[in-house]
Amino acid sequence: MLKILEVEDGEDNSHGGIHPTFPGLLLRISSLPHVPRSQLIGTNPHKLLRRGVYCSGVAESGNAAQASTATSQGDLLKWVKDDNRRMLHVVYRVGDLDRTIKFYTECLGMKLLRKRDIPEEKYTNAFLGYGPEDSHFVIELTYNYGVDKYDIGAGFGHFGIAVDDVAKTVELIKAKGGKVTREPGAVKGGKTVIAFIEDPDGYKFELLERGPTPEPFCQVMLRVGDLDRSIKFYERAFGMELLRTRDNPEYKYTIAMMGYGPEEKSAVLELTYNYGVTEYDKGNAYAQIAIGTDDVYKTAEAVKLFGGKITREPGPLPGISTKITACLDPDGWKSVFVDNIDFLKELE
Known part of the structure; x- marks a missing residue:
C-alpha cells in the first residue's frame, strides 16, 4: 500500500508530527486516515531528502517505531551531554539595589561588573561576582521600581560562597552590621568549616572554608x-553530572550536588529533599538560573522530552536578538538557557 509523506519546515499542527530524529522536519500525513501517526514517525529519515519530496513505502511496525524513538532519545541524550553548558548567572529580586551592592562588595568581596537600567520596563539590573561574566558564575540582581520587599518563600535554600577564612569573614560581616545566623564551625558529620549569614533582603549565604x-x-x-526525579531530570534534560549525595537521617534530609564540573572548581546546584515534604511555597523573590548552550532549539526539545515544561519557546529576544528558551523543572523551578555566542556578543 502506498504511503505519502510531505516534508515541510515549520511548526507542528494537528495533521502531522515533528520527526524525533530530525526535529526541524515536519511530517505531514497526506492521505492515511487508517495508519497511526506513531508508526509514520518511525519512517526512515534518510528518505526525506528535502522539502517537497514525496516518499513511498510501508509504515513501520509499532516495535520499529518505538525503536526509532529510543534511538532519537539516545541521540538527544548524547547531544545534551556534549553540549557546551555552563551556569552563567542566578537572578533574584531585591528591594534596595544600592544597599545590596554595598553589602556584597564590602562584606563578601564581590565586584560590581555592570548595571543596566530599563526605564520603559521600570526595572534595573546589577551584575556582581568574583570575575568576568564570560568565565564566572555571577549574580544578577533585579530591582523593580517602587518594590522594596519580596517573599523569599520556603523552597529557596541558600547561596554558597567559598572563602579562605570563615571566621575572619564573619567578623567583617558583623562589623558592617550584617546578620550571622550560624557561627563558624564544622558542618555536622563533617570537617568543613562553615557559617551562615543573611543579606539585607533575607537571602541566606553559606560561607564554606576552602583553599583558593x-x-x-x-x-x-x-x-x-x-x-x-530531580536527579534524573537534571542529568537528562540539563546534562548535569551527579557529583555526590549525602543522606542525614538524624536531621531528616538528603542532598544531591549536581553541576558541569567538580565542586571545588565550578558552581553547582545543591538539591535538598526534606523527608516527607513534596511541595514548597516559592515566594516571589528568587527568579531563575541562566545556563549557556550551543543550541536553544535542541535544548528545548530535550527539556520537553525528559519531563520539563517550556515556558518560553526558543528564539531571539526582541531588541537584542539573543536566543533563549525558558523552562520549569518538575518542581516548578525556572531556568533560562542562553545561546553561547549570543551571550558573548551581549557582553561586548
Whole structure:
C-alpha cells in the first residue's frame, strides 16, 4: 500500500508530527486516515531528502517505531551531554539595589561588573561576582521600581560562597552590621568549616572554608519534593553530572550536588529533599538560573522530552536578538538557557 509523506519546515499542527530524529522536519500525513501517526514517525529519515519530496513505502511496525524513538532519545541524550553548558548567572529580586551592592562588595568581596537600567520596563539590573561574566558564575540582581520587599518563600535554600577564612569573614560581616545566623564551625558529620549569614533582603549565604578556587560563588541550594526525579531530570534534560549525595537521617534530609564540573572548581546546584515534604511555597523573590548552550532549539526539545515544561519557546529576544528558551523543572523551578555566542556578543 502506498504511503505519502510531505516534508515541510515549520511548526507542528494537528495533521502531522515533528520527526524525533530530525526535529526541524515536519511530517505531514497526506492521505492515511487508517495508519497511526506513531508508526509514520518511525519512517526512515534518510528518505526525506528535502522539502517537497514525496516518499513511498510501508509504515513501520509499532516495535520499529518505538525503536526509532529510543534511538532519537539516545541521540538527544548524547547531544545534551556534549553540549557546551555552563551556569552563567542566578537572578533574584531585591528591594534596595544600592544597599545590596554595598553589602556584597564590602562584606563578601564581590565586584560590581555592570548595571543596566530599563526605564520603559521600570526595572534595573546589577551584575556582581568574583570575575568576568564570560568565565564566572555571577549574580544578577533585579530591582523593580517602587518594590522594596519580596517573599523569599520556603523552597529557596541558600547561596554558597567559598572563602579562605570563615571566621575572619564573619567578623567583617558583623562589623558592617550584617546578620550571622550560624557561627563558624564544622558542618555536622563533617570537617568543613562553615557559617551562615543573611543579606539585607533575607537571602541566606553559606560561607564554606576552602583553599583558593577559580569559582568562589559556588552553590545555589533549592528544595525539591522528589530527589530521584530531580536527579534524573537534571542529568537528562540539563546534562548535569551527579557529583555526590549525602543522606542525614538524624536531621531528616538528603542532598544531591549536581553541576558541569567538580565542586571545588565550578558552581553547582545543591538539591535538598526534606523527608516527607513534596511541595514548597516559592515566594516571589528568587527568579531563575541562566545556563549557556550551543543550541536553544535542541535544548528545548530535550527539556520537553525528559519531563520539563517550556515556558518560553526558543528564539531571539526582541531588541537584542539573543536566543533563549525558558523552562520549569518538575518542581516548578525556572531556568533560562542562553545561546553561547549570543551571550558573548551581549557582553561586548
